[in-house]
Amino acid sequence: MSGSLDHSPADVVRQLLIDLGLGTNPDDSGAWPIYCSRTPSTPDSAITVYDTEGRQGGRVMTDGERQEHSGIQIAIRDANHVNGFAKSRLLAIALDKTVSQNSVVISEATYLVHSISRTGDVIVAGKNVPTDKRNLFTINAVVSLRQSS
Amino acid sequence: MEIKNLNRLRRKLEHLAKSRLESPNAIGGESVIVGYTANYAAYVHENLEGRPNPPRSDAQRKAMFASIRENEEKGHTGWQVGESKFLEKAARRLDNNGTLSGVITKAMLRGTKLQQALYLAGLRIQRASQKLVPVDTGNLRASAFTRKE
Numbered sequence: 001m002s003g004s005l006d007h008s009p010a011d012v013v014r015q016l017l018i019d020l021g022l023g024t025n026p027d028d029s030g031a032w033p034i035y036c037s038r039t040p041s042t043p044d045s046a047i048t049v050y051d052t053e054g055r056q057g058g059r060v061m062t063d064g065e066r067q068e069h070s071g072i073q074i075a076i077r078d079a080n081h082v083n084g085f086a087k088s089r090l091l092a093i094a095l096d097k098t099v100s101q102n103s104v105v106i107s108e109a110t111y112l113v114h115s116i117s118r119t120g121d122v123i124v125a126g127k128n129v130p131t132d133k134r135n136l137f138t139i140n141a142v143v144s145l146r147q148s149s
Numbered sequence: 150m151e152i153k154n155l156n157r158l159r160r161k162l163e164h165l166a167k168s169r170l171e172s173p174n175a176i177g178g179e180s181v182i183v184g185y186t187a188n189y190a191a192y193v194h195e196n197l198e199g200r201p202n203p204p205r206s207d208a209q210r211k212a213m214f215a216s217i218r219e220n221e222e223k224g225h226t227g228w229q230v231g232e233s234k235f236l237e238k239a240a241r242r243l244d245n246n247g248t249l250s251g252v253i254t255k256a257m258l259r260g261t262k263l264q265q266a267l268y269l270a271g272l273r274i275q276r277a278s279q280k281l282v283p284v285d286t287g288n289l290r291a292s293a294f295t296r297k298e
Contacts, residue, residue: 038198039198050197052197052234052237052238053234053237053238053241053242054241055241055244055245056245071241073195073197073234075195075197123191123195124191125191125192125194125195125196126188126189126191126192127192128192136192136195136196138195140237
């Protein structure tokens with residue numbers, strides 16, 4: 001991936017997950033709302049996509065374009081450990097199997113997501129103690145995408 | 150196309166590999182682990198939203214500020230430093246800028262065994278990570294380790 005982007009990779013992946021039916025738009029008040037960059041305190045079951053540090057590749061010799069993989073983290077929160085883990089695994093497998101050259105439209109911009117590569121398995125990050133005791137799971141990945149229009 | 154003396158070349162490469170490994174049977178199995186043993190390390194590492202437990206009541210808030218004042222009197226300013234992804238960021242930065250491959254290459258050229266070279270790279274990651282890790286009591290930072298596997 002390289003070039004200018006109107007939206008952050010986390011924003012694009014969030015929209016992609018909604019398009020794939022793995023969660024819902026928070027405005028629709030459905031199950032498993034997917035947020036970007038911040039998680040509101042309610043509901044218990046929520047998914048948030050964050051931007052993290054990516055991987056740098058080499059530069060293309062002819063035009064100097066740098067090949068990059070942007071880092072993302074998908075954080076899954078749920079009151080129940082079993083449900084949270086099951087949802088996390090579902091998301092992880094969906095990233096592996098269904099994301100390939102997907103087009104994502106956000107407002108006026110169109111992106112082509114070439115692939116999302118997990119950098120590891122689902123991480124069980126523990127409970128939010130001593131406050132609400134909700135469980136946190138994370139999936140870290142790098143994404144290769146490009147803005148096509 | 151014909152490749153001559155392929156077996157000789159294979160034997161040469163095997164001999165070279167064995168001379169750089171701790172154990173002759175360790176091909177593909179030598180590695181080094183860098184991590185933190187504190188049981189809340191994963192939660193802090195994966196939580197991208199700053200302080201994970203914001204005070205929920207006036208009593209909690211008072212207790213938190215009392216704790217901060219107490220630590221301030223000791224000259225402690227730990228809550229001002231640190232960030233999430235403290236291990237992953239350190240490893241990726243050193244990988245992206247070629248430091249890790251430089252450390253390993255330099256050590257191997259000196260005739261060091263592969264695992265020792267990896268260990269030196271691991272220690273470099275640990276050092277970079279301990280500069281990023283959030284410090285409150287210092288327990289998390291002190292729990293960093295690098296070990297040969």
